[in-house]
Amino acid sequence: MTDLLTAAQMRAIEQAAIESGDVTGLELMERAGQGVVEAIFEEWPELDKRGASPSRSLTYPRPDEEDPLRAVVLCGPGNNGGDGFVVARLLREQGWEVAVFLYGDLEKLPPDARVNYERWLELGEVSKLTLPTPTKREVSKLEKHAARPSSSQGPDLILDALFGTGLIRPIGGLKPALAKLQIGSEADADPWWPRVVSVDIPSGLCADSGRILGDEGVIVGAHLTVTFHSKKRGHLLDVGAQFCGKTVIVDIGLSSPSDLGSISRKSLADLHSERRLRRVLSQLVDESGLPQNLSKASFGHKYSHGHALIMTGGPGKTGAARLAARGALRIGAGLVTLGVPPAAQMEVSVQVTAVMLQRVESADGLSKILEDERLNALCLGPGLGLDRARDLVPVALAAERATVLDADALTAFADDPAALFGMLHENCVLTPHGGEFALLFPDIAEKLKAVPIKGPAYSKVDATREAAGRAGCVVLFKGPDTVIADPNGRCSVNSAVYERAAPWLATAGAGDVLAGFITGLLARRFSPLQAAETAAWLHVECARSFGPGLIAEDLPEQLPRVLREVGS
Numbered sequence: 406m407t408d409l410l411t412a413a414q415m416r417a418i419e420q421a422a423i424e425s426g427d428v429t430g431l432e433l434m435e436r437a438g439q440g441v442v443e444a445i446f447e448e449w450p451e452l453d454k455r456g457a458s459p460s461r462s463l464t465y466p467r468p469d470e471e472d473p474l475r476a477v478v479l480c481g482p483g484n485n486g487g488d489g490f491v492v493a494r495l496l497r498e499q500g501w502e503v504a505v506f507l508y509g510d511l512e513k514l515p516p517d518a519r520v521n522y523e524r525w526l527e528l529g530e531v532s533k534l535t536l537p538t539p540t541k542r543e544v545s546k547l548e549k550h551a552a553r554p555s556s557s558q559g560p561d562l563i564l565d566a567l568f569g570t571g572l573i574r575p576i577g578g579l580k581p582a583l584a585k586l587q588i589g590s591e592a593d594a595d596p597w598w599p600r601v602v603s604v605d606i607p608s609g610l611c612a613d614s615g616r617i618l619g620d621e622g623v624i625v626g627a628h629l630t631v632t633f634h635s636k637k638r639g640h641l642l643d644v645g646a647q648f649c650g651k652t653v654i655v656d657i658g659l660s661s662p663s664d665l666g667s668i669s670r671k672s673l674a675d676l677h678s679e680r681r682l683r684r685v686l687s688q689l690v691d692e693s694g695l696p697q698n699l700s701k702a703s704f705g706h707k708y709s710h711g712h713a714l715i716m717t718g719g720p721g722k723t724g725a726a727r728l729a730a731r732g733a734l735r736i737g738a739g740l741v742t743l744g745v746p747p748a749a750q751m752e753v754s755v756q757v758t759a760v761m762l763q764r765v766e767s768a769d770g771l772s773k774i775l776e777d778e779r780l781n782a783l784c785l786g787p788g789l790g791l792d793r794a795r796d797l798v799p800v801a802l803a804a805e806r807a808t809v810l811d812a813d814a815l816t817a818f819a820d821d822p823a824a825l826f827g828m829l830h831e832n833c834v835l836t837p838h839g840g841e842f843a844l845l846f847p848d849i850a851e852k853l854k855a856v857p858i859k860g861p862a863y864s865k866v867d868a869t870r871e872a873a874g875r876a877g878c879v880v881l882f883k884g885p886d887t888v889i890a891d892p893n894g895r896c897s898v899n900s901a902v903y904e905r906a907a908p909w910l911a912t913a914g915a916g917d918v919l920a921g922f923i924t925g926l927l928a929r930r931f932s933p934l935q936a937a938e939t940a941a942w943l944h945v946e947c948a949r950s951f952g953p954g955l956i957a958e959d960l961p962e963q964l965p966r967v968l969r970e971v972g973s
């Protein structure tokens with residue numbers, strides 16, 4: 406299990422460790438600072454002068470062997486700043502020239518940060534940056550220390566230890582200073598500009614939501630972010646990953662992430678965990694006791710792997726449902742039938758082979774074929790058309806089968822979401838993208854859109870949980886930071902950023918395939934939450950397996966390879 410923590414949860418874990426007497430806050434801070442330095446050397450071995458490490462850097466100017474390496478360390482008024490003082494000291498001890506700035510009042514530094522401030526003072530000085538807005542003179546001093554290589558010798562590293570998990574207000578006052586350093590969000594990516602490293606999280610970013618506090622959008626843009634113990638939600642949600650650069654986690658010897666002390670498991674959000682998903686994929690047991698893994702049980706027949714029914718729209722509108730059907734079949738549903746209006750029968754029949762076809766003109770027709778109890782998973786929405794959705798959705802939901810509602814099946818209820826919520830049951834999965842989410846849950850979407858002026862800000866995890874509670878079923882809220890929640894508060898994030906980035910997944914029809922994947926897993930009797938989580942994970946894996954140039958049709962065709970790799 407990989408938990409994505411909030412700032413409060415991280416503090417609780419730290420507090421529990423300190424209270425247990427196993428470790429002191431000062432020791433944790435020292436380990437944090439050491440971890441940052443190690444991570445910097447790991448990322449840029451040419452900065453590590455301790456041994457004869459290879460001086461290879463394609464992106465940055467190679468440090469001159471004769472000159473000392475130089476760092477500008479920006480420390481803030483809390484313990485994040487304390488970590489900064491530790492890093493400054495460790496670099497200085499290795500011969501670096503380090504210019505340290507403190508943004509805030511010395512008198513208010515928390516005790517551990519104060520100790521590390523004092524320790525640093527034995528090695529160097531600290532320049533002041535007045536809070537909230539540094540003076541012009543202070544900013545020009547900062548600028549002098551951070552001059553570009555073209556004008557004088559610039560620093561090799563800028564360390565952002567201004568704010569970490571304690572950020573609760575916008576940092577608008579720092580705008581001119583960050584602009585001068587060219588490390589703010591507006592800075593161009595400049596390969597000749599020093600490496601920017603953020604301690605824990607880029608300053609300006611809310612650790613709980615991945616949103617920038619304040620309407621000015623002031624934030625540090627880092628090349629490398631070094632966080633502690635576990636990723637925070639802000640590293641993955643919303644715009645977080647755009648500003649973190651590469652994010653690495655340093656173990657500072659806190660208890661294992663699954664040992665959470667007073668934190669309720671219900672309040673946590675999981676990061677998609679490959680290990681857990683592999684377990685789900687391989688260990689599910691169906692009601693006949695056969696292993697329900699995706700290679701299919703050797704003794705199962707097609708009906709033991711479920712029968713999915715996916716409704717299409719009218720002529721010219723059937724492509725989306727066909728994509729979903731292909732996805733459902735490839736992910737292992739025993740049979741997949743497309744429910745087609747008579748006018749589109751010809752169009753669909755010339756395009757499908759393994760997928761079956763059944764005429765379903767209207768609600769009556771749907772009720773009739775749902776008399777077949779073997780149809781155990783339904784999908785409505787992709788290309789369905791709004792009128793057909795309004796006609797068919799009530800009948801489908803009344804049948805109480807596992808049901809995915811996507812696209813038009815969601816939009817059709819924009820005028821009266823409560824009517825939809827009244828019909829939903831616990832075996833449903835809603836798969837809205839941002840626009841559909843806002844139609845069904847306008848007040849929740851509004852909270853997520855409003856500029857956060859204080860932290861911790863309302864997050865996509867909060868929003869999806871709230872939506873799932875209201876709908877009474879699983880909600881999968883799509884995006885590069887897909888969040889999946891059930892009405893009991895269980896929640897996970899399926900992230901497609903950092904090493905799992907798959908921007909080419911944002912292609913027409915990709916969502917239809919996802920709906921099909923979920924439907925196929927529901928047919929295979931996965932629970933709604935497991936079906937949504939597993940499908941979302943496989944969806945990204947398929948996109949990554951294919952790579953750039955992907956179109957939606959390619960996704961189901963990648964599944965055999967991805968499943969083989971999962972099973973191996």
Ligand SMILES: NC(=O)C1=CN([C@@H]2O[C@H](COP(=O)(O)OP(=O)(O)OC[C@H]3O[C@@H](n4cnc5c(N)ncnc54)[C@H](OP(=O)(O)O)[C@@H]3O)[C@@H](O)[C@H]2O)[C@@H](O)CC1
Nearest residue numbers: 419433434437483484485568569570571572573574575605
């Ligand atoms: N937890 C752990 O296990 C470990 C944590 N560690 C480190 O501690 C960090 C968390 O430390 P933290 O709690 O002191 O928070 P931090 O981000 O330094 O700032 C808080 C201060 O900022 C202030 N403030 C806030 N917003 C502001 C604004 N816009 N403008 C101005 N001021 C603002 C706020 O002020 P106040 O509202 O109280 O006036 C408060 O004084 C964490 O990120 C990690 O680096 C590691 O050492 C090892 C183990």
Ligand SMILES: Nc1ncnc2c1ncn2[C@@H]1O[C@H](COP(=O)(O)OP(=O)(O)O)[C@@H](O)[C@H]1O
Nearest residue numbers: 838883884885901908910911913914915916917
């Ligand atoms: N930048 C991105 N990186 C990774 N996945 C993305 C990105 N943008 C969107 N997606 C995913 O692509 C799919 C798009 O679905 P959707 O918006 O319903 O499109 P469509 O209706 O065209 O199928 C969703 O699964 C979403 O999570």
Ligand SMILES: [K+]
Nearest residue numbers: 565568604606
């Ligand atoms: K920081």
